[in-house]
Amino acid sequence: MSKPQTYDPISRINHWIIAVAMIGMVGFxxxxxxxxxxxxxxTPLIDLHKAIGVLVLIFGVWRVGLRLVQGFPPPASQMPSWQETASKAAHWALLASVIVMPVSGIVASMYRGQPIGVFGRFEIPALTENPGIAGLAGQIHEFGGIGLAVLIGIHIAAALKHHVFDKDTTLTRMLSSRTEKASETR
Ligand code: HEM
Ligand code: HEM
Structure with missing residues (x-):
């Protein structure tokens, strides 16, 4: 598959669905x-957090998988190489979080001996309790979640910086395809 030059509509919808879901889940x-x-x-709130988290993982596998298959488009504008590297690292870390956060939550719950009910539709069974694995997965979930909150803050600040100070199409090309069409005709 050839590398995309910008974000297609499916990539944009995927980005915003997962963005809302991840911000909501981190806050929750x-x-x-x-x-x-x-x-x-x-107790009922934790059960709800778990059930939504499993759905986020299912959608997230598709969202992250599509990005892995498509690759990233080139940056919307020229920027110093350290910024390009930082942006790549942040995007990879954000993609990883979409899988690592729910998986660590699921593993922690399963090895705590707690099954995970998903809105009465299906259940992920509990496994024989293993405090070692449950503790490690719980720590990944906790510190990963705190790190992710910080990273999302930086990611949003960077998007706003591009829009307000650099006045480039970084943010608008994630919102609609009109920006690209307008710049193509210029
Ligand atoms: C979409 C992904 C998810 C995100 C972004 C997320 C985020 C977080 C964060 C930031 C915390 C607070 C830190 C902590 O106490 O560990 C937390 C707590 C927790 N999460 Fe998740 N989570 C997600 C999915 C899941 C899933 C799928 C499960 C289990 C099936 C789960 C189970 C838990 C549990 C049991 C807690 C601890 C609540 C407590 O300490 O009372 N999470 N989550
Ligand atoms: C209000 C919140 C958010 C805004 C304004 C925002 C904005 C943007 C923008 C403008 C881009 C394009 C960057 C570029 O072209 O170089 C982008 C890409 C990206 N964002 Fe966000 N974002 C937000 C929330 C999130 C969240 C919560 C995640 C967590 C998973 C996330 C994950 C990504 C990833 C992985 C990319 C790389 C391209 C892709 O695969 O979609 N974003 N974001």
């Missing part, structure tokens, strides 16, 4: 992890 997770809630409130 941090709320569950760091706000002291009574058990009767936290």
């Amino acid at each position: 997770g941090l709320y569950l992890g760091f706000v002291d809630l009574p058990r009767e409130t936290s």
